[in-house]
Amino acid sequence: MNTSESSVRDRLCEALRDREEEIADRWVRLQLEQAVLSTDMSEHEVREEADLLISALAAGLASDVPVERLVTSRNDLRRTVIELSLRRARAGASPTATSLAVLSLKEALLTAVQYTTRDSAELFSAAILINRLLDAAGVLSFETYVEGREEVIQRQSRQLLEVSTPVVRLWRHVLAVPLIGTLDTARTQVVMESLLQAIQDNEAQVAIIDITGVPAVDTAVAQHLMHTVNAVRLMGADCVISGIRPPIAQTIAQLGIDLSTILTRATLADALAAAIRLTDQPAVGSGASASPDRPVTE
Amino acid sequence: MTPPRPTGVPILRLGDVLVTGLLNELDDTSALAFTAELTERIVSDGARGVLIDISRLEIIDSFVARTLTELTTMARLLGARVIVAGMRPAVAITLVELGLRLTGVETALNAEQGLTALGWQRMPHPPGPPGKARP
Amino acid sequence: MMPGDALTAGAQVGRPGVRARGGAEAAAPSSAHAPVYGEAGAGPDADAERSSRYEVRCEEDLLTVRHAVREATVRAGFGIVDQTRVVTAASELARNAYVHGGGGTLEVRLLAPGGRRGLRLTVRDEGPGIPDVETALQDGFTTGSGLGHGLGGARRLMHDFQVRTAPGRGTTVVVTRWNDR
Numbered sequence: 001m002n003t004s005e006s007s008v009r010d011r012l013c014e015a016l017r018d019r020e021e022e023i024a025d026r027w028v029r030l031q032l033e034q035a036v037l038s039t040d041m042s043e044h045e046v047r048e049e050a051d052l053l054i055s056a057l058a059a060g061l062a063s064d065v066p067v068e069r070l071v072t073s074r075n076d077l078r079r080t081v082i083e084l085s086l087r088r089a090r091a092g093a094s095p096t097a098t099s100l101a102v103l104s105l106k107e108a109l110l111t112a113v114q115y116t117t118r119d120s121a122e123l124f125s126a127a128i129l130i131n132r133l134l135d136a137a138g139v140l141s142f143e144t145y146v147e148g149r150e151e152v153i154q155r156q157s158r159q160l161l162e163v164s165t166p167v168v169r170l171w172r173h174v175l176a177v178p179l180i181g182t183l184d185t186a187r188t189q190v191v192m193e194s195l196l197q198a199i200q201d202n203e204a205q206v207a208i209i210d211i212t213g214v215p216a217v218d219t220a221v222a223q224h225l226m227h228t229v230n231a232v233r234l235m236g237a238d239c240v241i242s243g244i245r246p247p248i249a250q251t252i253a254q255l256g257i258d259l260s261t262i263l264t265r266a267t268l269a270d271a272l273a274a275a276i277r278l279t280d281q282p283a284v285g286s287g288a289s290a291s292p293d294r295p296v297t298e
Numbered sequence: 299m300t301p302p303r304p305t306g307v308p309i310l311r312l313g314d315v316l317v318t319g320l321l322n323e324l325d326d327t328s329a330l331a332f333t334a335e336l337t338e339r340i341v342s343d344g345a346r347g348v349l350i351d352i353s354r355l356e357i358i359d360s361f362v363a364r365t366l367t368e369l370t371t372m373a374r375l376l377g378a379r380v381i382v383a384g385m386r387p388a389v390a391i392t393l394v395e396l397g398l399r400l401t402g403v404e405t406a407l408n409a410e411q412g413l414t415a416l417g418w419q420r421m422p423h424p425p426g427p428p429g430k431a432r433p
Numbered sequence: 434m435m436p437g438d439a440l441t442a443g444a445q446v447g448r449p450g451v452r453a454r455g456g457a458e459a460a461a462p463s464s465a466h467a468p469v470y471g472e473a474g475a476g477p478d479a480d481a482e483r484s485s486r487y488e489v490r491c492e493e494d495l496l497t498v499r500h501a502v503r504e505a506t507v508r509a510g511f512g513i514v515d516q517t518r519v520v521t522a523a524s525e526l527a528r529n530a531y532v533h534g535g536g537g538t539l540e541v542r543l544l545a546p547g548g549r550r551g552l553r554l555t556v557r558d559e560g561p562g563i564p565d566v567e568t569a570l571q572d573g574f575t576t577g578s579g580l581g582h583g584l585g586g587a588r589r590l591m592h593d594f595q596v597r598t599a600p601g602r603g604t605t606v607v608v609t610r611w612n613d614r
Contacts, residue, residue: 147548196391200387204407205411227391235390235405235407236383357499359528360586388514391518392517396521396525397585
């Protein structure tokens with residue numbers, strides 16, 4: 001069996017070397033026919049991919065690593081399969097299409113071997129070998145695809161978070177974030193980061209966090225809100241929280257936070273009125289005494 | 299008494315206000331020397347206010363935080379009000395999460411607002427000839 | 434994030450050996466690792482999870498360490514706030530090792546198991562050790578300069594925090610932060 005395997009392997013190597021162009025052409029054509037390509041990829045790119053993978057396969061087969069382990073243990077081969085799969089995952093190709101892309105290489109390879117031998121026993125052995133080799137590639141490709149999609153999903157959920165927490169400018173030097181719905185730690189952190197960035201960008205003196213639309217928060221989120229207030233102050237601006245509902249008031253009270261330093265208002269309108277009054281004073285983070293002359297700002 | 303080692307951090311004087319800034323590459327020894335130098339200057343220049351611009355600081359760890367709070371306390375004891383201006387958003391978040399509050403330290407969004415708070419004003423127009431009617 | 438960026442970042446996710454290493458990481462926390470010296474270039478996976486080691490022997494080293502950790506956070510794809518968190522934690526731990534431990538080392542390791550990315554810092558010193566870790570983690574505890582937020586603060590800034598110490602046996606702190614967003 002070993003001798004026949006090695007002879008089949010040599011045969012395959014030879015086919016890969018001598019018919020490289022042909023195999024690549026056929027593989028690209030098969031992918032185009034099966035419509036497994038997304039519109040984002042040009043034929044030229046697919047062809048480049050094919051050339052890379054085929055030369056990596058040829059180099060791998062020439063080594064003495066067992067075929068099953070070839071794809072996972074040969075770095076160049078592995079990397080080529082991973083990159084191919086990631087590219088498709090990011091371009092939005094379906095998992096079926098991505099697997100088919102790798103698996104359709106089987107047909108292209110087998111066709112090439114057919115030109116080198118007519119012996120059916122040998123062809124059968126070659127088919128088995130190609131299957132074992134490329135099934136491993138298919139598995140790796142699928143795993144990579146799933147990881148790549150995970151990455152896309154994570155990025156999208158972050159983008160969604162950013163969209164769902166808009167920081168708006170309500171008045172000269174006054175910003176507000178109206179929060180609606182459930183607040184979890186991740187979302188609260190995004191709010192905090194985008195609010196602080198907006199304060200810097202707009203030179204805002206007061207930031208209003210309106211939580212009228214938030215039914216309840218857990219202690220971790222309440223803690224984050226308080227962190228936000230403190231961070232806003234460290235930057236040299238003031239923070240007003242408006243629309244605290246009774247359950248949230250309870251959570252904050254349970255945290256034992258000293259609320260005496262935190263400015264709260266019942267409604268967003270009240271908060272805005274308070275904010276405008278604050279902007280009439282010189283802008284200093286904590287305990288600033290009003291200077292006799294009002295600053296002239298434009 | 300040996301004079302404090304110069305740190306290379308410029309301390310400018312604008313009337314009775316000293317303007318200076320902390321740099322990212324300040325090591326511990328230089329930070330201590332800077333504190334000494336600044337407090338000396340408060341006394342020798344009779345400063346009533348100090349503006350420390352920290353917009354270049356990429357991180358504030360507990361050592362830098364302590365330097366800032368100590369500076370503020372010392373300056374206050376010497377009769378000057380300190381305003382720390384321009385803390386970056388990421389630095390502010392990290393500082394809060396680290397559990398530091400910079401107790402007693404006044405902050406401003408940027409150097410300009412800090413100076414305004416210390417009594418300096420931006421002129422709406424170039425100063426006109428004296429005697430012109432004022433609103 | 435631009436599509437171009439995504440592609441570059443993804444190349445790291447798919448680096449050779451990532452998956453295999455990921456499993457090992459989960460099974461054995463870094464405490465089980467042999468001294469760092471032996472690890473670099475040990476196998477075919479050597480460049481999958483890059484790690485570098487820095488001396489913390491003088492004040493200048495503290496700055497060097499901060500720069501190195503900052504670079505690593507950028508490579509791990511951290512956003513600006515996470516970068517600041519990790520660099521600040523590194524600064525606290527390195528200063529602890531320098532002030533209390535009489536100098537030590539800081540190792541930065543990029544982690545990439547199963548598509549996740551993270552950064553692990555291992556700070557070692559051969560100092561007197563911490564007699565009571567619980568007390569040391571409380572705010573306000575300090576035996577040197579600083580506000581006593583070193584250990585506790587670093588713990589709050591990172592996702593995972595482990596400390597191994599005994600009187601006379603030095604201190605090793607291992608902290609990890611994941612780039613989950």
